[in-house]
Amino acid sequence: NAGVTQTPKFRVLKTGQSMTLLCAQDMNHEYMYWYRQDPGMGLRLIHYSVGEGTTAKGEVPDGYNVSRLKKQNFLLGLESAAPSQTSVYFCASSYSLGSGELFFGEGSRLTVL
């Protein structure tokens, strides 16, 4: 069972470069999320989606864009990377019904120089 798969797992960027993180889930979940994890700050929600074609801003959306063209995929884009975006990024998904525990990917470690 693949669950939630994130690519790439590691990436180093220079300031100003762009990139896209891909999240794919095979559980037919409605809800998908992008979080960033920084030391001492826990997980902070960047953007989320409650269904195909819909996205919404989370707690720290500035500098990021997202798209959910297909139900199973949720893309996170950085248009012009900044050192402050150095972090570990986690994608998660959940069912729309029920108590909705989150299923997480393994994470993508991004370094912006």
Add this chain to the structure above:
Amino acid sequence: AQSVAQPEDQVNVAEGNPLTVKCTYSVSGNPYLFWYVQYPNRGLQFLLKYITGDNLVKGSYGFEAEFNKSQTSFHLKKPSALVSDSALYFCAVRSGTYKYIFGTGTRLKVLA
């Protein structure tokens, strides 16, 4: 504002001893509460949840958590700690239908 607090950055416990990782929350309405564990270089894994019913919730790997409404707490417990339990633990509360608020995490270190 809705929030989750984990007051301890790190908890050290000897192997075989009981462990407690603390979590308090502030949320309007009935809370949906969760515990997740993160091993090094891995994603978070779901441990257990409280939705309604019995205040003592049992989860994976022998963990349990006690919901206390009057103290707005949801502490994670295990009767006998293992070295392999050493990891980062996150408490979370569901805010509304689909948003989750996470605590800052508590690093558990079980000493052999």
